[in-house]
Structure formats: C-alpha cells, structure tokens
Amino acid sequence: MARYLGKETTRVDGIAKVTGKAKYTAEFQVPHVAYGFLVLSTIAKGRITAIDTREAEQTAGVVRVFTHLNAGRLGKAPAAGELPQWSWPLQSDRVFFNGQPIALVVAESYEQARHAARLVKVAYQAEPHNTNLETVLDRAQLDSRNPKPRGNPAAALQAAPVKVEAEYRIPINHHNPIEPHAAIAFWEGDQLTIFDKTQEVYSVQKHLAEGLGVPADNIRVVSPFVGGAFGASLKPNYYPSLTAMAARELKRPVKVVYTRTQMFTGHGYRPHTVQKVTLGTDARGKLQALVHEAFHNTSSFEPFSDATTRFVTQVYACPNLNAPLKVAAVDLATPTWMRAPGAVSGMFALESAMDELAYALKIDPLELRLINYAEVDPDSGKPFSSKALRECYRLGAEKFGWKNRNHEPRSMRDGKLLVGWGMASSVWGAMQMPASARVTYRADGTASVASATSDIGPGTYTVMTMIAAEFLGLRLDQVHFELGDTRQPRAPAQGGSWTTSSVGSAVRGAALTITARLLELANRDTGSPLQGVDASSVEMLDGRLRVKNEPAHSVEIAEVMRRTGTTEITEVYDSKPSPEREKYASLAHGAQFVEVKVDPDLGTVRVTRVIEITACGKILNPLASHSQEIGGVVWGIGMALEEATEIDHRTGRIANANLQHYHVPVNADIHAIETIFVEEDDTIVNPLGVKGMGELGMVGIPAAIANAVFHATGKRIRDLPITPEKLL
Missing domain, CATH: 3.30.365.10 (Aldehyde oxidase/xanthine dehydrogenase, molybdopterin binding domain)
Structure with a gap:
C-alpha cells in the first residue's frame, strides 16, 4: 500500500515560494555586482556602420559599453572569407533580426545602465528583409525528421467518395513566464559560477564552455527555481554567454535581466x-x-x-x-x-x-x-x-x-x-530519458536526494521527495531534495514531459539499491531474521527493514548501521529506458x-x-x-x-x-x-x-x-x- 504515491500532496517548496525564501535567478546576492542593460537593433537585416557610445560612457555610474567593436571573443571566429553568423552576441556588425542585442551597457546600478542604454547612437546600412512566412512557402525545405509516408495517399484520395480539404493558420505565440530571463556571472580565477534561468543546467555549461573556450569542469551553473519557462529556457539563450563575457572582461560580477519587451526576441517563440x-x-x-x-x-x-x-x-x-x-x-x-x-x-x-x-x-x-x-x-x-x-x-x-x-x-x-x-x-x-540521482541515507533516519533537473513549476521538488520517501520508508519531512546545479548528477532538460519518468526512475533506483545494501549489512549477522530473503522481497518502512507483507520479519535499520559502523549510505543511480519498451x-x-x-x-x-x-x-x-x-x-x-x-x-x-x-x-x-x-x-x-x-x-x-x-x-x-x- 503506497504511503505517498497516488495521494494528494501539497508542495514541499510551497511555503518557500509564498514567503520569498525561494531564490530566483536575479535574486541571488553577489557582492560588488554590476548591472547590464541590453541595447537592441531597430532594423531586421543589414549591418551596423557606426555605433557611438561616447555619451553613454560619460554618464554617471557607467562602467563600460560593450559592442561588437570591443566585446570579448565568444565562440570560434568565422573562417576567412566566411560571412559571420549570429550564433554568439556582439561578435560582428551583422544584424539578422529586429531586436537583436547590439550593445550591453554595464553600470553600478540598473537605473544608470538603463538610462545610458538610451544614449547609444547607432547607424545602419539596412538590407531588404522578409519576416512573412506566407511569402516564402515555395522556399520551404523538407524537415529531415519527417514521419515516413504510409501506403499511397494520392491514389486513395482520388478513390475516396467523401473528401474534405482545408488550410489552417496559427500565428507566432510567445512564452511570457512571470520570471524574466536573467543571469548573474562571477569569476574566481578561471572558475566561472553563473546563476541562470534555465531548464537544463548541463546544456548551459556545455554552451558556455564552447563560447568562452574554457573546460566545462570550470563552469558551475546554478538554477534552483524557475518562475515558469515551458520551453523558453530549453536551449541556452544568448544572455548567459554575454553576462559571463562581460564579467570576465570587467573582472567583477555582472547581472543581466531582460525587460518584458526584450523577452520577445530573447528566447524564441512558437513558430508561425x-x-x-x-x-x-x-x-x-x-x-x-x-x-x-x-x-x-x-x-x-x-x-x-x-x-x-x-x-x-x-x-x-x-x-x-x-x-x-x-x-x-x-x-x-x-x-x-x-x-x-x-x-x-x-x-x-x-x-x-x-x-x-x-x-x-x-x-x-x-x-x-x-x-x-x-x-x-x-x-x-x-x-x-x-x-x-x-x-x-x-x-x-x-x-x-x-x-x-x-x-x-x-x-x-x-x-x-x-x-x-x-x-x-x-x-x-x-x-523516458537517461537520468542520474544521488541518494544519501543516514543512520538518524534522514535522507538527502539530488539530481541536476529543473523545476519550472510542475512540482518536481515535491514528486521527487514523495518518490524518495516512498521507497526509503521515510516521512516527507525526513527527505531533502535538491536540483538545478551542475555539481549534482546529470539529468535531462525539463521538457517533453519526461522529468518524473526519467529522474523519478533514477531516485527510485537509488533508493532500492540502498535497500539492497542494508539487507546485505543486516545479513552479516547470522541470526538476522532476513537471512535467505531476496532484496526485491524487502522494504524500508519507519526505520525498519522488513519482509513485504510480513512485518514480524524485520530489523531496525539504525541498529544495523550502528553495528556495522555505517553512518550513512550513498548511492548514485543511472536510470535508462528498458529495452522492453x-x-x-x-x-x-x-x-x-x-x-x-x-x-x-x-x-x-x-x-x-x-x-x-x-x-x-x-x-x-x-x-x-x-x-x-x-x-x-x-x-x-x-x-x-x-x-x-x-x-x-x-x-x-x-x-x-x-x-x-x-x-x-x-x-x-x-x-x-x-x-x-x-x-x-x-x-x-x-x-x-x-x-x-x-x-x-x-x-x-x-x-x-x-x-x-x-x-x-x-x-x-x-x-x-x-x-x-x-x-x-
């Protein structure tokens, strides 16, 4: 009989969220932080012919104005004779869309940075652009992952006595999560720590390693709470690399937060x-x-x-x-x-x-x-x-x-x-995707669980706590679950609705492995009532390891751990989809x-x-x-x-x-x-x-x-x- 799984459970992080204890990306306190404010292009295609930052730089509080002329290198430079592409911000004079970042103003306060951003003057050489899908349908390319056709649809249509045919249109839609996208980056020597609003800390780590030319192990990405995303933070967006580059150039922490308007060109959208x-x-x-x-x-x-x-x-x-x-x-x-x-x-x-x-x-x-x-x-x-x-x-x-x-x-x-x-x-x-989780069970009957997944709002903290408590036989308040940090075992992005199946299976697997290890410790005592019992037949419940449906056959876990000199047991479990699927x-x-x-x-x-x-x-x-x-x-x-x-x-x-x-x-x-x-x-x-x-x-x-x-x-x-x- 399940104790928690299948039961209505209030959020374990609910109080933290309503009292402000839960920290979102822009809320981390980093000493001596400087504030970045983005300047966006006002043409859809072309190049920047001149960018005048003098007035902005002379304004109170401004530390530096980064443009393509003075920004640190991000990513690989284009090969000789190749046109620069827009894969990294502030790397060339090319403009690929209206609302592309073309400068980052960094100042002592957010208000100073925002004020100075309005003083940056830009001259463009605009080129003809086209933003209307309806006019380029004839140029559309077949998607490489298209489903294979079945049978002979053309012939079957011709023979069908009843037919309907229609065209349907959906405009561009934009994610508008409550929390705006943000990052805070700081360097300690060649080690980077970055707080980022993301659905996958490991993909941001990989992205920044490529962009900044540093080993991935030197980069820690932290994202404990995400105020809504649902796809808007699946791919690494352009601002973490920009923030990390600015922090490296200035040798001090930098924070960048999108305005609501900047979010419309800053993280993608549902296509037309x-x-x-x-x-x-x-x-x-x-x-x-x-x-x-x-x-x-x-x-x-x-x-x-x-x-x-x-x-x-x-x-x-x-x-x-x-x-x-x-x-x-x-x-x-x-x-x-x-x-x-x-x-x-x-x-x-x-x-x-x-x-x-x-x-x-x-x-x-x-x-x-x-x-x-x-x-x-x-x-x-x-x-x-x-x-x-x-x-x-x-x-x-x-x-x-x-x-x-x-x-x-x-x-x-x-x-x-x-x-x-x-x-x-x-x-x-x-x-279901491959995922890993680490579970530590302590002799005092508490457990810590960690996996580098995300919680964009569906209740990941709660369901993982429930799964761990269920299989470790603990109360919810005895389990502490942590997520959103590249120091934790690897997990897939929180997207595709696969988090519970993937990370949950890893948490379950780690808990069951701990159960098996406890059984092995218990059976070092020849008088153990669990001698000859298979690990799949025992369960942990309220501090005891017992035979399922036969509670009389049990041992006290704390006693087994004391006797064998074990203060805690840690298991990292990798879960994968079964071949049976x-x-x-x-x-x-x-x-x-x-x-x-x-x-x-x-x-x-x-x-x-x-x-x-x-x-x-x-x-x-x-x-x-x-x-x-x-x-x-x-x-x-x-x-x-x-x-x-x-x-x-x-x-x-x-x-x-x-x-x-x-x-x-x-x-x-x-x-x-x-x-x-x-x-x-x-x-x-x-x-x-x-x-x-x-x-x-x-x-x-x-x-x-x-x-x-x-x-x-x-x-x-x-x-x-x-x-x-x-x-x-």
Whole structure:
C-alpha cells in the first residue's frame, strides 16, 4: 500500500515560494555586482556602420559599453572569407533580426545602465528583409525528421467518395513566464559560477564552455527555481554567454535581466504555422487517406523544427498517410519549443479537419473518432504499452452530457447567446530519458536526494521527495531534495514531459539499491531474521527493514548501521529506458469536451465549461496533476481566443512586445474546468508507470474550442486566434 504515491500532496517548496525564501535567478546576492542593460537593433537585416557610445560612457555610474567593436571573443571566429553568423552576441556588425542585442551597457546600478542604454547612437546600412512566412512557402525545405509516408495517399484520395480539404493558420505565440530571463556571472580565477534561468543546467555549461573556450569542469551553473519557462529556457539563450563575457572582461560580477519587451526576441517563440489537411473516407466515415502538409518559419541563421506533424501519424487508423513538415527561413529570431510543441499546432489542424469531416458525413464528431480508433500504433504496427483513450471518450461524453447535443450548427441557445459544444482528442509521447540521482541515507533516519533537473513549476521538488520517501520508508519531512546545479548528477532538460519518468526512475533506483545494501549489512549477522530473503522481497518502512507483507520479519535499520559502523549510505543511480519498451508504442492520450457561448451581436466568445479527460499512466500526485491539466486548458484557451504576436513586416519589428497588447487569459476569461484522470497500469513505460502530462493538457483544447465555435455560429474559423471580428 503506497504511503505517498497516488495521494494528494501539497508542495514541499510551497511555503518557500509564498514567503520569498525561494531564490530566483536575479535574486541571488553577489557582492560588488554590476548591472547590464541590453541595447537592441531597430532594423531586421543589414549591418551596423557606426555605433557611438561616447555619451553613454560619460554618464554617471557607467562602467563600460560593450559592442561588437570591443566585446570579448565568444565562440570560434568565422573562417576567412566566411560571412559571420549570429550564433554568439556582439561578435560582428551583422544584424539578422529586429531586436537583436547590439550593445550591453554595464553600470553600478540598473537605473544608470538603463538610462545610458538610451544614449547609444547607432547607424545602419539596412538590407531588404522578409519576416512573412506566407511569402516564402515555395522556399520551404523538407524537415529531415519527417514521419515516413504510409501506403499511397494520392491514389486513395482520388478513390475516396467523401473528401474534405482545408488550410489552417496559427500565428507566432510567445512564452511570457512571470520570471524574466536573467543571469548573474562571477569569476574566481578561471572558475566561472553563473546563476541562470534555465531548464537544463548541463546544456548551459556545455554552451558556455564552447563560447568562452574554457573546460566545462570550470563552469558551475546554478538554477534552483524557475518562475515558469515551458520551453523558453530549453536551449541556452544568448544572455548567459554575454553576462559571463562581460564579467570576465570587467573582472567583477555582472547581472543581466531582460525587460518584458526584450523577452520577445530573447528566447524564441512558437513558430508561425500554415497547414493544409486533406481527408478522404468511405461512405461510412472510415479514413482511407490523410494528407497533412505543414509549414513553419525558422530564422535565416539557424534551422529549427517543432516537428508539427510528428504525432498526427499515430492518432487514427488510416492505411494511406503523408504528413510532411517544411520549414522556411525568414528574418526573425529563431523559434523554439513552446508547451506541447508541434503537437498542439498539428492537432489543431487535424482535429478541426475531423470536425469538418463529421459535418460533411453528417455524423457525430465523437462517433467519427470511434470509427477510426487505432487499436495498435498505425505507424509501427506495434501494440500500445497502454491506451485508455476509448475510456476517456466514454467518460468525457457522459460527464459533459454529449448525448444531448443537437448536431445542427446554431441550434442551441442560452437566451440570446449561441451555445456550441465541441470536442477533440489529444496525444503526447510517453518518453523516458537517461537520468542520474544521488541518494544519501543516514543512520538518524534522514535522507538527502539530488539530481541536476529543473523545476519550472510542475512540482518536481515535491514528486521527487514523495518518490524518495516512498521507497526509503521515510516521512516527507525526513527527505531533502535538491536540483538545478551542475555539481549534482546529470539529468535531462525539463521538457517533453519526461522529468518524473526519467529522474523519478533514477531516485527510485537509488533508493532500492540502498535497500539492497542494508539487507546485505543486516545479513552479516547470522541470526538476522532476513537471512535467505531476496532484496526485491524487502522494504524500508519507519526505520525498519522488513519482509513485504510480513512485518514480524524485520530489523531496525539504525541498529544495523550502528553495528556495522555505517553512518550513512550513498548511492548514485543511472536510470535508462528498458529495452522492453522497444516492442511497444508508448503515448499519453486525452479527450476534451468544450462548451462556448457566443454573443451574436458582439462576436465575443466565452469558454463556459471544459471537461478534460486524461490517460497518462499512474498519477503520483493528483493535487499537482489536476493543477497541471487546468493550466494546460487555460493556455489552450489563450492560444484559441487571444494570443498572437503581431509583426510589422515593413520593419520586421514585433508591434505588441508587452503584456498590454499581447493578450493572455485573465481570471475573468476562465470559467468551469474539470479535469479527470483515467489511470493506466503500464508496467512497460518505466518502473513508476508514469507518462508525461504537462504538455498533453493543452494539445486538443484550441481545436475543441474552434469546433465548439463552429457548432455555435456555423462559422468555421481556421486562423487562430478566434477574435470577435472574425465572427462578425
């Protein structure tokens, strides 16, 4: 019987977060720190012909103004005759996007640095630029990791009696986490310590070693708390190298913090996507062909793909399929991964098209999905390690009251408001990455656990404490878990919803190894009641090592450790995905049912009710898990109805780089949201039986909302966000 796993558990770091004890990157106190403020380019492409820093340098408190003319070297110099690329900041006079850093003003105070930054004068030689993906679709390159086509989609489409074809568009979306990106860097001789807002301390360490030309072992990256990121800190951003370079040149600590506006070109974004979907079925609605062609932008200097069509190939049983992604370069900063990358964009198009198909066939949208339900992975033909999507559909429809839905658009009302009911499916990978954890168990019955993972908000501190306490037989307050430091064992980035499966498996493995070592120590005493018992048959509980289900056969752990002269036991455990996984396809699934109310005079849409059902293996902490899913729904509402980064293509500048004009949901936008889990007993996926859920929660939401809006109004909006003017 589990003591903690599966039980609602409040955050172990909750009090630290609400009392201000939890330190975020910019809050570390470093003596004699200088403050850096960025100057950004105002053209999208070209070169800097002159940069005048004299007035800025003569201003009170200014220590130095770094530009490409005097900055320390970062990365390798371009080979002779090669054009410089923008891989490291302040390394050439080239400008690759509007909002690129072109100077760093360092001063004694933040206010002095910000004031002086406004006095830097720059002259440019601008070149023609293009920031509009729609105009370069013909130049798009096929993504190298595209899913393989199945069957003969062209022939199958031609033969299909029922066809729908449509194009869907998603604008650029920006992560706007509460904590702005920041770094504080200081050198002690040739040793660098850097506090950075990151989702992977080890990748920042590697990045800085390359950029600064120093051994990785000389660099310590620290990131104990991250105030939201969800992809914005997966890749090393440009500011840590800039901060470390400035600190090395000035021989003193330097702190750089983005402003809200600087965040819009400082860490990537969800790319602009254009998708063309064609579905062909027989008269009964069974899919014969699925062609899903996606395009999105990258920058002119770096290839990036969010694998938009990666999961759409595994959703429905369809013998003939092609889902190519093509990527085109424009003069913007490089995109990056943003919560549910690829999946939420790809599924918006596929699930909207499925709804259009249901109307073409005059059958219920849920019925259409059941007709095309995939019992095995349509891509590989492998069985699923577990798949409870059918149960998600059944439970969601029952809870929502789907059977009372009138199929006809504009047929349901609440007073003068049009009522719409829509649904969609969601899918995400159930991934596990190699990870390591260190566990130290002490004779006084306390334990320390460490792994260089991250906690961007999902509750990593809590779930790792729960796992350690469960397998060491301790109370939560006897376990101390630490993360976010390159002095700890290596862990993967916190992304892809794989942290619990990866790092959690390592913590479990270390705890079980300690159990086995204690058994070996206990059995040095020939009179031990555990003689001849296998390590897999014993457990630690409340200070005793005992045979599972036979508590009478036990020894006191503290006594065993005292007798053998052991003060503590430390184990570092490396966990990897099991070879067994290769025989199966592993995915997490879900179903979303959404109600909207639309004012026909104003075109305003309110999402009044959401029921989200999720099947993602075992739920270790239901309290945190429901919170994760609700957060995913809220983000999906923002993506569907509000979020869009507006680019002025004449200048290549982002016109709404602030939270006044980049709209995200507020409390008044959010009504009833219910999240339900269908637990799966999956022994294949990882030892804990968990699947990722952090991204899954938003995957089907934008499509479900668009489908509900169509049901309410009879208008099919294929371009997000669904704003009032599109409905009027």
